[in-house]
Amino acid sequence: MQVHVPEAAWGELDAWEGEPTGVIVSTGTARPDGANVPGPSGPVWVVAFDEPQYRRDGRGPFDQAEIPQSRLVAADPISDDAWPGA
Numbered sequence: 690m691q692v693h694v695p696e697a698a699w700g701e702l703d704a705w706e707g708e709p710t711g712v713i714v715s716t717g718t719a720r721p722d723g724a725n726v727p728g729p730s731g732p733v734w735v736v737a738f739d740e741p742q743y744r745r746d747g748r749g750p751f752d753q754a755e756i757p758q759s760r761l762v763a764a765d766p767i768s769d770d771a772w773p774g775a
Contacts, residue, residue: 691764711738717755732758
């Protein structure tokens with residue numbers, strides 16, 4: 690599934706520069722709901738980025754990353770007209 694990571698507030702830890710896009714390639718490391726761990730709880734997905742991405746603090750480049758589902762937005766579907774030969 691094609692996704693993007695909306696720009697986070699400046700106070701958020703591990704924020705990405707801009708709004709990277711990519712494709713979900715697998716499930717990530719589970720973060721238990723209600724556990725006292727930093728960041729959001731719930732499902733985590735491995736996203737392979739369209740191009741290498743950087744964190745706001747300069748770390749990177751990253752080809753892929755584990756991102757909580759709560760921070761992902763599904764990309765708009767591509768219309769059939771956009772496919773070659775359609």
